[in-house]
Amino acid sequence: MGRLNELEKLGQAVWLDFIDRKLLAEGGLKKLVDEDGITGVTSNPSIFQKAMGEGDAYDDELAKFDRANPDASAMARYEHLAIRDIQEAADTLRPVYDRLDAKDGYVSMEVSPYLANDTDETAAEAERLWWTVDRPNLMIKIPGTPAGVPAIATSIDKGINVNVTLLFGIEAYKAVALAFVEGLEKRAARGEAIDKIASVASFxxxxxxxxxxxxxxxGKGGDAAKPLAGKVAIANAKLAYQWYLDxxxxxxxxxxxxxxAMPQRLLWASTGTKxxxxxDVLYLDTLIGKDTVNTVPPKTMxxxxxxxxxxxxxTQDVDGAKHVLAETERLGLDLNGVTDTLVEEGVASFSKAFDELLASIAAKHPAEAT
Structure with a gap:
């Protein structure tokens, strides 16, 4: 039993924040599941961009697909590659899903970041990907933007597992938590099962x-602000968890x-120390708690x-966390403004990665594959 395994005893799941063909083909994911107790996988446009756009592991399969579908768009080519990875990862984690009776063992796939501000298109894309991937331990990642909130409720109502992404502020988190509940309540009102619908809120x-x-x-906040360095994100997360517990x-x-119904767990994302x-383990050591998930990049793992x-x-020093956030506000560091900006930047960053991913796939031709 290693350190990662010990987290399961404390009620925290560890998910791998990475996926690529080599990891799957060489049994790397299965090894992490078997030896470290990893119970989930997350992906995003940036991860797929590095995997598909910067390497050659996908070139042979892409060439084969192109020969059969010469008029396919770059988006169709990307989805063909990505969906196979997601399905294979889901199959690797299926024994975990079965053993834990749907409480864990999930693989996440993102809706197009281009749709982040369109409720109806996001909901439609989530449903399409859900049925295309066709795995019960899939989670569809939907951004926690104002437009994403009703799409989350719609997706849960349809029985689709949802990983709500790009959450930074506590108020935004509350909105998506209530959207999750709303979706469950609508299903329950129709007499439909809600016991195997899973969701995480990625903070x-x-x-x-x-x-x-x-x-x-x-220099913002003066010398009085210096003790707050490196503490605000952790304090913010601790108070979000307190709201969850209540x-x-x-x-x-x-x-x-x-x-x-299973609760929507809080998931700590972006946990690699910048x-x-x-x-380098700051955002793991300080955020360990029951019914939470930490999605971890390989280096941090x-x-x-x-x-x-x-x-x-x-749950340690919650009063201290409250003090940190109170001081942050008193000194004019504008946490609410920061979190709003981060949502916008996150959507833009994923869109840029998607642009680069599709461009790199479009530039590859069957003749280049060996």
Whole structure:
């Protein structure tokens, strides 16, 4: 039993924030499942861009597809490649899904980032991908934008598992948590099963500290703000978790739990440390708690395996977290403005990665494959 395995005892799932053909073909994912207790996989346009656009592992299959579908668009070519990876990862994790009775064992695939501000198109894309991939342990990633919130409720109502992505602020998180509940309630009102519908709310962490720390370095808040460096994102996450703990005790949630509903777990994303002055396992060691997920890039996973500390930390010093956020507001560091900006930047970043991914796929031709 290694350090990663110990997190399961504390109620936290560890998901791999990475996917590519080589990892799947060489049994790397299965090894992580078997040895480290990894119970999920996430993907995003940036991950697929690096996998497909910068390497040659997909070239042979792409060439074969192109010969059979010479008029296929770059989007169709991308989906052909990505869906196979998602299906294979889902199949690798299916024993976990079965063993845990649908409580974990999920693979996430993102709707097109181009649709982030279109509710109807996002909902339609989520449903199309759900039926195309055709795996019960798939989660469709939908951004927690204002347009995404009703699409989340619609998708849950249709029985689609949802990974809500690009969450930074607590108010935005509350909105998607209630959208999840709304979807379940509509299904339950029709007498449909809700016991195997899963969702996570992906709260991005390190990017908040990057923004706040930059503002502090520029002198905002003066010397009084310096002790807040590297603490705001963790405090923000701790208070989001406190809201979750309170909500699952509510009559509204308990009515759904009585019908078998599983809670929407908080998932900590963007947990690779961006600031070299901080511990490379900062956003793992400090955010360990029951019924949560940490989705971890390979390098950070290696670091935690080597020197992480497994202890329930998410509920520690909540008063201190409240003080950090109160000081952040008092000193004018504008956490709400920062989180709003990060949502916009996140959508733009994923769209740019998707642009680059589709361009690189479009540039590849069958003749180039060996």
């Amino acid at each position: 991005f962490v390190s990017r908040i500290d990057t923004k706040i720390d930059d503002a502090i370095d520029e 909500f699952i005790k509510s009559d509204r949630w308990q009515a759904l739990a009585a019908k078998g 600031n070299a002055a901080y511990s 290696d670091a935690y395996r080597d020197h992480g500390t497994a202890a329930e930390t998410l």
